[in-house]
Amino acid sequence: MKKGKKTRRTRIGITAAVTALILLIAFFCYQTVKKTIVNNEKESMAGIARVSAHSLETSLKAKSNLVYAALSGDMDNEEDIQQNMLKTGEKSRYIPEDKMAALKKWEKEACKEAGIRPGEVIAGPVFHQEEGYYALYLTKAVYIDRSLAGYVQVELNLDDIYEEEQALSNLKLGNQGYCVVKEADGTTVMSGEHVEAEEFSLAGDEGDGCRIVWSYQVQQGTPERTRKLVAYDTAEFAGEKFILCIIENYDSIVEPIDRIALYLAMLGLALLVWLGIFLCRMAEQHREEEKLKMELQHEKELNEANKALENQENLMQKYNHSKTMTVLSGAIAHEFNNLMTPIVLYSELLCENEEVQKEMAQEAKEMSDAVSRCEVLARQLLEYSRQGRAKKVMTVYNATFAVESSVRMVERLIPTNIKIQTSICKTKYYIKGQIGALNQIILNLVTNAMNAIGEKCGKIQIQFGLSTQDERMVRLVVEDDGGGIPEEIRQRIFEPFFTTKEENEGNGIGLTVVKRLTEEHGGVIRVKSQTGKGTTFILDFPWIESSHE
Template sequence: MKTSMKSRRVQTSITAVGALLILVIAFICYRTVKETIVNNEKENMISIARVSARSLEAGFRAKSNLVYAALSGDMDNVEAIEQNMLKTGEKSRYIPQADAGSLKKWEKEACDEAAVQPGEVIAGPVRHLDEGYYALYLTKAVYIGKSLAGYVQVELNLDEVYEEEQALSNLKLGNGGYCVVKDRNGITVMSGDGGKEEELSVSEYKETDCEMVWSYQVRGGTPERTRRLIAYDTAEFEGEPFRLCVVESYDGIVEPIDRIALYLAVLGLVLLLWISLFISRLVQQRRKEEKLKMELQHEKELNEANEALRNQENLMQKYNHSKTMAVLTGAIAHEFNNLMTPVVLYSELLIENETVQREMPDETAELSATAKRCEDLARQLLDYSRQGRAEKVLSVYNATFAVENSVCMVERLVPDNITLRTAVCRTKYYVRGQVGALNQIILNLAANAIHAIGERRGTIGIQFGLSTEDERMARLVVEDDGGGIPVAVRQHIFEPFFTTKCEEGGNGIGLTVVKRLTEEHGGSIRVKSEEGKGTVFMMDFPWVRNELGV
């Protein structure tokens, strides 16, 4: 009971520490991501404000240059002045020099400055008109007959300037953003469709910056206080400063982050509860496993004892099987040898008969050679039954000649429905092994190929020459386009007495002999087969320099 309580306390402590650690990490990640996004947005807004301010300066400068070009130089008369005023494309009026004394104070100050600087266009001031918009005045002194005739004041509607400036009117801002322009006193003189009813609380404008400020806006008679990001830059024109402000909703920027953070917090809480439940279940499961392990320990010891006994029985069965196979193979070899004795004797008698030799010399020679190979097969079966204790006689012989001799025999064996294609090199390659072994290899593989093709039309190919992969090897290839070897059978084809030709009397020793004879030559055998397309047997034999093996 005490152990269980202690385990629960440890579990609770681990859960609490894990929860606290997750919360701290989540909060740090949240703050980092939030600051990164806000800072990126600030940099973007500062860039927009800078570009827009330069565009506004260029627009004012273009207006001033147009006024200068239209009103510079000597005029012939007042009509000429009025005609050139139309070229400015803006609302303007001509003030004769005689009327300058009756002007308003700001108008008189602008005219006096224009008189002092006759070659310049004087900018300012910015005035709010009764029509509801702000205007910037451009004043230029004009001359008739090289004498000061008066002044022309051009009125620039700042709302129209705002709309004409593509960088301002087509500005695309997210998060409820907009762009406004303020004069030197902080009064909004250009606002387009946004920010007309909103006041931004900026304590001090720097040259270029972006900061979070509070804005105040009255909606339905109720003042609203919201957070805004404001980036600003100054457009300077003829000494008249215009503060260009790019404004976006701070809450609109951070709201998606806050929402994601809330979702992640809920998800983390659910995950923490699930982990706690999982740990509890895991502890209970471990206790059950320990109990079950104790119960199975005794049974495991009994099973190990039984397994040792079964292994011993399997070893005895393998030994008995091997012994039985050896005895059976020896009996077959002796019986086969007894049956071949009269065949060998009669073949020798036919060879000694002069009449038979004259009429059928090739047939008697082939009969004698076949009988001798049968004797060799019987001897090999005896060797197998003795588990390799019999001494094998190995010698160096001409493998090329042996292959050519075997091809001649195969030509007589293949039926009419099968085409035999051969490619045997003319170079003599000598190998070390039992004489006649290559004949037995080729005849066994050819017989299997004939069986694989059956009664349908097919092709058997026999190739012999230098290996293309290793110049130290001579390669023998026997292939057919028969039915191929099934995948399930392919791994058993070299096992003794394994056969798929039970109904036709196959003994299952042919490929076993082929593999053994190949390995006795120091060679290797590979098989490639595909069901429905055929089989290829590829054997590589190390060859020696000449018939003496030197």
């Protein structure tokens, strides 16, 4: 019992450790994917910020160039100056030189700088107007009859520039994104209709032009604190510095991965609950098994006794089966001999008939050879029934001739859907064994090949000649492209009465006879097969130098 408790504790500890490891890996994967998504969004937003900042800078420069083009050169009078002010297309006013004293301090400073640099347009400052928009002032010195007559201040409505600049107003962003422009001090000067009273700080540059910041926005009188992903770039114009910000809701960016993580966490929790229930049931089952252990031990002893008795019964059945097959083989052999007797007599008569010999000598000889082989087959069945007590007559005979005659015989048996290809050497090779045994070997192997191919189109190849691996051996190869022999039964194909054929289609003795006849010749048999591609039987026989058949 103590050992069982220790085992359960070990299992619980291992389960807890594995669970913690899985959670750690899951958290690491979540953080990695989340970071990748945010970094990809940062790169995209930074690119948009660069392009938009350049576009804003170009637009402001175009406004400045227009003011410069309209107000440059020597003018005739103040009316001429007023006409050229209209060409700027912006709200502007003319300040004569003699009215400088009434100007505000910033206006005086701007006009003074414009007088010092008459060939330039002075930009700045930016002021918030009573109408609610921010304006950027452009100041240009103007001349009448080559003398400084005064200054023209052009007021650029930054909201109008925002709307006119398509790269800003028509910017399509996901994740509740929009674009604003701030001054260097953080004041939002261009926002369009995207945001109201939203403030955030970009202090501390991270170096990649993109930051995650906390944004404070008043919604219906209540301050709301949200995280924003801000990509920013600087647009500089005539000494004025604007920070263009591409803003997206950070929570909207990470929401999909957070939702997936939540679903996976719920799934993981469900799996843990299921695992806990499973472990409880396993523990309960273990306790029940412990209770039944003694009974199972007793039943095991009874089963072993019954198994020994069954083994004895199986041995007796095999013995009776073997004796039955022996008696049956003997009966078949005697009956076969009786049936073959008239065929032998008529065959001899046909071979002695002169007219038959003139017209059908070859057919008569083949029939006579077939009769001889039937006699040999009957004798082999009789030998099998006598369990090897009959004396076998071993003779040296021409194997090449035996193979050729066997091929001629099986060619008549091959159905039309199967083609037979042969490669038989012309040299006479002699082997020692029972005459007719090689014919029976080839007939059995070809029959098996035909059964393997079945109704589909296929081919059977028969090769005979000197072995390329051992010059003392001659090799017979029978190859087909049928269904092949599965690996799990390949080791049993030479067992007596083992067959995979349907009932009444075979008795499983063909390959057993082939193996026995091969070994009686002092040869060996090997089989190579691949399921779905075919089977090859390779038989090697020792050949004997002889000058007679």
